[in-house]
Amino acid sequence: MSEPAEATTHNTHQTGRSWLKATLIALVFLLALVTGLYLSIVPLLNNWLPPVLDQFVAPGSHLKIRSLTRQQFAVDELDVQPSPDLLIQIRNAELNYHGTALLQGEADSLTIETLRIVASENDTDDNTDSAGSQRSAPDASGSPVEIPELAALMQLPVKDIRVQSLEIELPEMSAHLNAVLQPEHWSLTGDARLPELQQNVEVNLQLQQTDEHLALLAALSNQQTTELLAQLSAEIHQVENNSRADLIFQADLAELQTALPTLSDLPISGKQLALSGSVSSPDSAYWPVDLTANISASLDTDSSTVSDNLSVAGSELTLSVSKDSPEADWSLILANEPISARLITLTDGASDQWRIGMPAQSLHFQCSAEMTRCGFDKQTDTRTGNQVSLSLAGPTELDLTIKPSGQWQANGESQLALSIASNYQQSNQQAEKQGVPAFQLSAQGVLRAALTPEQNWQVTSDEGIAITLRPEEYEGWKVSSVSATVLKDLSVTGNLQNLQRANASDLNLKISPFSAKNSANNAHLRFAPTLLTCTPGELDITDITNALLSDCQLSMRLNDSDWDLWPVPDVSLTGPVRLTMDELRQRVTASLDIAAANGEIRLRTRTEHNLLTGEGAMQWHLTEARLDWMALGLTKMANLTSVQLLNGELSGQGWIDWQQSNDGIQIKPDMMLRADGVGLIYDNSMTFEGWNAMLALRRPQSGDYQLDAQVSGSKLDTGVPLTNLLARTQTRFPEDLSHFEIDVHEIHTNLLGGRIYAPEINYDSRKEVNSFGVRLDHLQLSQIAAIEKEAGIRATGLLDGMLPVVLTKAGPMVPGGNLFARDPGGVIQYQDDSADALAQADQSVGMAMQLLENFQYDELQSGIRYQPDGQLNLSLKFQGNNPDFFDGQATNLNVNLDYNLLDLLESLRIANDVIEKVEQKYK
Template sequence: MSESKEPPTTKPKGLLRSLLWTVISSRWVQGLLIALFVVVTLLSALYLSIVPLLNNWLPPLLDRVVAPGSQVHIRSLTRQQFSVDSIDLQPSPGVLLQLSNATLSYRGAGLLQGHADRLYAESVKVILSDDSANQTGSSSLPGNSQINAQINSEPLSVSLPLMNDLMSLPVNEIVLDTLAIETPEISAQLSANVTPDHWLFTGTARLPHIPGAIDVHLQLQRNESERSDLLMMLSQQEVLLAQLWAVIEQQQEQTSVQLRLESDLEALQSSLPDLAALPVKFQRIIVDGSLTSANESEWPAGLTTDLNATLQVNPSTLGDGLTLQATGFKARLQHVASQTENSVSKSDDSWHLNVDLQKIVSAIDLPDVGRWRASMPAQSLTASCNNLITECSASSDLKAVLKGLTNAELALAPNIQWQQNGSSTLTLPVNILYQQDTQDGLPGWALKSNGQLLANLNVQGDWQLTSTEGLVTTINADPYEGWKSSPIKGVLFNDLALSGNINDTRLLHTTPVKVSLSPLTLHSSEGKLSFAPSRISCDPGEINTNDLTNGLLGNCSVSLRLNDSKWGLWPVPDVSLFGPISFTMDDIRERVTASLELKAANSQIHFRTRFEHDLMNNIGSLQWHLLDAQLDWFALGMSDMENLTSTQLLNGQMSGQGWIDWELINAATPNETWQIIPDIMLRADGLGAVYDNSLTLEDWNAMLALRRPASNGQLGDYVLDAQISGSKLNSGIPLKNLLARSQTRIPADFSYFDLAIHEIHMDLLGGRVYAPLINYDSRKDINSFGIRLDHLQLSQIAAIEEGAGISASGLLDGMLPIILTKDGPMVPGGNLFARDPGGVIKYQDESADALSQADQSVGMAMKLLQNFQYDQLQSGVLYQPDGKLDLALQFEGKNPDFFGGQATHLNVNLEYNLLDLLESLRVANDVIEQVEAKYK
């Protein structure tokens, strides 16, 4: 039988190799090695694929968790560095954060402790669109009304961060090559280098209303554990615009800040178009001081403040001919934080503000107004508030002076009391001085006015301005052309109450706005005028501020009164003018309208008027109506007029109405003139009067019409049409049933008048006197016309002198030429003729017998006239302005009882003074007494 043989086995050489081989040859060891290899292989694969996995998983996660549209792209991840290419985040609508080429460096141990070495980003961009502002304003942040409500409800709680905590970053260094911030109004391109001890931001920014970029430098440095320094600078084109230094000292419980702000306002003003347009040229402003507060505090009570501010203004040209000298002001704000609740009411804890204004001087030099100097002396303003700034008060004494052609001074002493949750008041005493010297022929005058205004404002925004006593005003005027005035005293805006709401500035409400004048007297060598208390008042009620002028002046009234006065020897009756007046002012109209009533002379004279004037076109009109006015000096309260005019008004009434239009022609030219177009009527009825105790009028009526007709589009002369009639005119020999119609033409310059009497007739001594036409031209020294006499009855002529012993019969006709001279009327040669068949003249008187015995020829004439039957009679008439009347009588007839009735020719010359004759007739016939008795 054969034996099988096993193959030979190779054994390791030595003990170590034998042991190692034994372990490796074991099955579980082989399995462990395979597992380890698989784990290492998986870890290697996971490490190599983590970046792609994160790039796939993170965007959807950010899109859901942060905001739609958020993106991230990771570049690499190692044990010491994490890099991303870009990160886009949208935490809210309208807000976009973009980061590119960022690297975070760290060490393994530090990272596990939450600390990194360095963060670098090539670019960080923050973009805020309009949507972010709308979203923020509507949801995230409170609006102005909400902020005000919060401020009004409680103090502001403040928690100040500790600088050590703020600057202790989880990264040793942050470097941003570009930090871009873009908003609808502001954009900035900055670089940042931030370490736990030093923050630095530099770059440029574009701000609203500032052309060009502004260089920005901001750094915050921690020097010690309790102290940090802040520096911020803004510059443009290497010109420093503003600089802020602040030293922040901070303890565990309290923070103090020493700060200083300087701004080159001159450079800033040149950079800002809105400021550059201001006429005032600023120089610089400096603010320095300290702020202290507990880190956990409530402001404003917990804030200690001591700040000083200085503002300087350069000499400025405010406009053509208007300059401002260098000036400025200093201000100081102080407050000591309260330590206890009870200290809120202590005066030591109050806020105090003092403002010291330097002297302000402005010069005005303009051709039209001359040279002026306006100034405000150095003055101050003080204000204080309680600890919580819920109640404040402020006061000052302000004064301004203007000197030039006139001198003016305004002094105000405002006192303000403000309450956050209550009513606030402003008390404003006002003093005004004004003086103007005599110039351009006008008198000098001085004004002094003082009073007090009171304003109130409540928390709902309702405000009211009141003035109970008004502004008491006195004006003293120099004499003018012989007239002197007593002090003109009055009150402006008394009992005024103007109200509204600051949230609705469209409407205002007011009580009547009044101007009251005290009694006033004007004196001169010629007379005295006494004015009674008068007033002007406007009652707008509700005013629309968009139409302020019309609202304020659209419903006014006037009440002016003149007491009985004197103008030389002449009495001036009392006059009162009253009624509504309104002003309309807008883009197309500037108009004054009034419906005024005028009463005068114990209210016997009563006018009603409607007045309208267009200020823009210088066109106006007046409609008036004179109610029946009694024509009686005593009823009119003007009894002195009887002696002054030598006229007694015994009876009658006057009335009238009409229109007067006017227009300014060739305005603002050397040919400027007013064009007046009247169309008025005036009438008098039942007039009875006595003139100079020599002439009486009974039952006279008059109608006058004044107009100015146009021809071919051109206005002509003024035309006065008149009709006058009367029952009787008696100066010793009565004229009855008078009637005259005339037309008078007056040129526009009123240099003369041309009178044409178209018809005039009257009854005289049983006959009639008339003239077909009378023309009178005031430019001529002599005017002439003729009158005709018809049917004068010799019987009435003979009866003129009762007891003269003359009786006669027959009728006379004649013509009298009248010449009017400067000395009076005259008749150079008139003629009277007896009508056929003649008549009889009988003269029988004791004086005739005496004359017959004295002279034979006269005696024969007297006997002839005792029964003279004439068939022809004529007389020449001569009259002189002094009253001398010459009559050359020629008789042809017979006396049947003398010379056997032979025909006789008789010439008789008579000479009278007609004025003396008429006077004797008036006395003899009691003419004046009879008329006076008639109208009693």
């Protein structure tokens, strides 16, 4: 029995040894397995984690782990790209921890050598989220806001985080910072490049936790000069789910203007910008309804020299924003201290000083708690009220006041009304310099603006802007007050989505009737209403001048007026006026129809003027106008001029060019005026029949004016009829009309059966004496004798001769002319009662009278002398005989006659029956 027991015991020991051996082998294998896994975990993670990150975190992610121990996790490289426009790169990062603390979610420290954040432009729609769904709009109470507990936010799972190089690259800025984040203190320092800055700035951002509050300090300094640019400090209190921030902000505007090119170009020198106050809000709130605030901001400017002739004194602009409780409205007050400036202008070498001033004033806005509605019609107690005032004092004075009223609504139609009142006065001294009368100008009106929720805007004015002009008396002229209305029934509409386009109704300028009087000239001009209407239609805001003035219509009229005893006919101008402004030219064009004298005189014109070069031109055409005082509405002219217009037409056309310069305006005309079939009676003693005239006025390049004229007439009757008249002349005169020269190329007329003409006449008004000769051919003595039938003289024969005419300042004269009878002579017979009386009174005179009863002459010579006062002397020499006297003995007879030619012409006035015949002819 003992042997089996020993065998069993032996087997048991053998089995135990096998289990132990197997256990040891397993432990060794497990130890070897654990050791192998520990030694290969880093390569495994480097192989497994990048694909996981690339698939589940962000495509293109990259990870390279350096080591993993019980107390440290080290990464050489980590690149993560959560979105196409955001890249995060980490280099040489170490996370230190203890095993037990790590299991509780805490680590000791994290050090990163380089953390780089790169963001590019995002082309996605800001109104959609990453899933493409539409963002929800805020309700009437505002936007929901959750303010985190900042003290808890600073409690990071890592006790000490340090980033040696934090590189941030955004589209509008870049920064290179050093970051230290600890549970009670966060610090970010370094340098940054901000938009528009000329150089980098130093950044200092500190967040400190105390027992009572959080303290925030943010500062920007000039990297080159270390001068402080701007600083913000805030104490943040969070108690019982409510947060309050006490803010203080200061900026050195002088340094900012040096660093910012956009600010350095400003003409005003800034001094300081300061803001202080507090803002409160529940941690779970709707902004801006649940906000309460009391903030004041001020902007100080220094004395500035805007230009060589304009300087501005320093001033202060303040803004106050307050809201006492969540239920209260927002109150905004924008105020300024008095602003003054000095302007020096030069006119003709003399300087004028101007003072520009804006008094202390404020604008008060009241907005609803949700900031969806604001009103502009409140007034403050300590300022001038809700208005903007501006004054200009110097040679002229200007006062301008604008009062805003209305309201703005976020979800409804917003409205704003601007009441405008202005007064302008020009001094006599300034008016004399400009060569215009002194005047006072006042304007007032209301402009209204509206904005719909669809962002459609409209500017309107029902009554427009009323303007009143009161000119002072100028050179004897007194002008009544001129009233005008501009922009009546205005309507301009558009949409904020396209600010370059708008639509406008007709823009109107209407001037009420006014008059002008001059007592020295006894003149009275009466102006009818004037209307200028522009139709812009669709406006291009980038080309606003062309849009507003490229299609205008002008209508103006001068009613029947008086100038001393002379009537001034009515004149009206109507037609389009257009202003064109582009890079190459700035011009005004007009196509005006001018009607005058009851519409009988009609002129079509087209005018163009270049505002840049001062060049201009006008083309005009005068249609046939009847020459009839009654038709022209000028019946007074018949008595004033002693001229009765019976028939005729007036027409013309041409061009006028001009060039404006500092020396004045150079005018170059090229035009023609023509009169056809003119018939008239002058002073009931002179008739004109069938007269025609053609006048051409030109000006050669840089020369004198030149007037070419041709005048012809079928008959001129002054008691001695002249027929077949013709004159061709050329007149030259300078621009100042100081003198003129006339060249008569041809002049002739038929008179007394013969012909009178002058081959060439030259007249210069600068000469004291001008002379020329007049030729007389074939004058019939029978017609000369018939001038006075009652004289009892009958004669035959023909006379030729030459009269030298001298023109002096006193008048024309003939120093000595001669007429000769043609062969074979003729007969003179003189017999009437006066001749018999002369024969009985004196024996020698009686013999002469007997000789002239039938004197047959073969030679006749007449000497003629004429003086400017009208005195005419005729010395007659006859050679011949009287067959009935002294048996026809040859006789020489000398006769001297002296009388006044002017009185003679007066005595030869044509008879009324001749005038009646002429009038009847043209009826």
